[in-house]
Amino acid sequence: MEFDVKKRTFVKEVDPRNEVFSLARKFTIDIHKEFGDFIKVVALFGSSVKKKNPKDIDILVLIDDISVELSPEIAEVYRIIIEKTVVKISQKLHITTIKLSSFWEYARVGDPIGVNILREGVPLLDQNIFTPLKHLLLQGKIRPTKEAIWNYFSKVPIALESSKSRILKAMVDLYWAAIDSAHSALMTYGQTPPSPEHVPDLMRKVFLSKKLVTNADINLVSDLYKNMKNIERGVVKQMSGKNLDDYYKKTVVFTAKMKRLVTKKFS
Numbered sequence: 001m002e003f004d005v006k007k008r009t010f011v012k013e014v015d016p017r018n019e020v021f022s023l024a025r026k027f028t029i030d031i032h033k034e035f036g037d038f039i040k041v042v043a044l045f046g047s048s049v050k051k052k053n054p055k056d057i058d059i060l061v062l063i064d065d066i067s068v069e070l071s072p073e074i075a076e077v078y079r080i081i082i083e084k085t086v087v088k089i090s091q092k093l094h095i096t097t098i099k100l101s102s103f104w105e106y107a108r109v110g111d112p113i114g115v116n117i118l119r120e121g122v123p124l125l126d127q128n129i130f131t132p133l134k135h136l137l138l139q140g141k142i143r144p145t146k147e148a149i150w151n152y153f154s155k156v157p158i159a160l161e162s163s164k165s166r167i168l169k170a171m172v173d174l175y176w177a178a179i180d181s182a183h184s185a186l187m188t189y190g191q192t193p194p195s196p197e198h199v200p201d202l203m204r205k206v207f208l209s210k211k212l213v214t215n216a217d218i219n220l221v222s223d224l225y226k227n228m229k230n231i232e233r234g235v236v237k238q239m240s241g242k243n244l245d246d247y248y249k250k251t252v253v254f255t256a257k258m259k260r261l262v263t264k265k266f267s
Contacts, residue, residue: 020048020057023090027059028124030085035078038064040100041130045121056094060117062129065099100129107133110144112152118142167239168231174244174251175228178221181258188265196225212261220250 021044028042039061046058063070063078078097086093098106106114118137123130136142183193186202194202200222207213224247230236 020044020054023093024048024057024059024124026089027085027093027095030089031061031082032125034081034085035063037127038068039125040064040127041103041123042125043117043121043123043130045117049120049122055092057090057092058094058096060121061095061097062100062103063097065101070099107137107142108145109148109151110142111148112144115142115144164238167241167244168236170244171224171239171247172228172231174247175224177255178224178251181255182221185258185261188262200225207261213257217254217257220247220254223247224251 024042024044031042032039041060041062043060044058045060047054047056048058061082068074082095082097086095103114105111107118115137118130118134121130121134123134133142179196179199182199182203186199186206187193189206191202191206200218203213203218203221208215208218227236227247
């Protein structure tokens with residue numbers, strides 16, 4: 001008895017004539033020759049599928065860690081061959097390698113990483129893994145689990161805390177930008193660079209009398225120094241983005257003024 005088997009088609013397809021597909025195809029052929037069935041899936045995803053001329057060509061590679069024991073030696077050989085293949089074909093290739101067991105777990109719990117790759121991805125090589133999962137997703141049979149939801153929500157406090165620390169780090173960076181530029185200007189005028197806490201006093205002595213800087217400039221350096229010390233000592237643990245932005249604008253103006261003092265002396 002004969003019957004036709006109708007295969008499902010993908011929602012998105014890649015034009016085989018475009019550069020993205022051509023380069024990705026070459027990469028797929030090369031690594032499949034090297035690794036054979038160790039490579040379970042090669043798929044285009046991200047901007048590679050969404051845009052006509054992406055800066056990077058994002059390629060997912062799923063490797064078999066279930067029937068193959070991934071030793072450090074195998075991992076190192078894999079890394080070297082992938083890097084050499086990218087160099088040979090195109091530096092635009094951006095390879096994301098995921099173990100098959102990890103990707104299955106992403107799909108099982110409805111993790112956003114796996115879901116997004118499945119939704120947008122277009123397989124170039126597929127050993128009956130990516131395609132079935134993609135269709136299960138399109139049919140609404142892959143849904144976020146309670147485990148995945150709380151796993152992602154648990155990252156929120158860490159991200160918020162990280163954002164606060166980055167604002168503080170940015171403030172310290174502004175301090176160093178001001179101090180380094182002030183040191184350069186003072187050295188240009190024959191002064192030995194003083195320790196940071198003495199920079200405002202020396203600027204007042206060398207520059208203010210000649211009207212090369214204003215009191216506002218000196219106060220800025222002094223304020224940045226105090227902020228840095230308070231952050232260093234843990235006195236200041238949080239700072240608003242608006243406060244950082246105000247200091248950033250003032251520091252940009254200040255460093256530009258210091259640069260003019262240096263270039264004027266050497267012109």
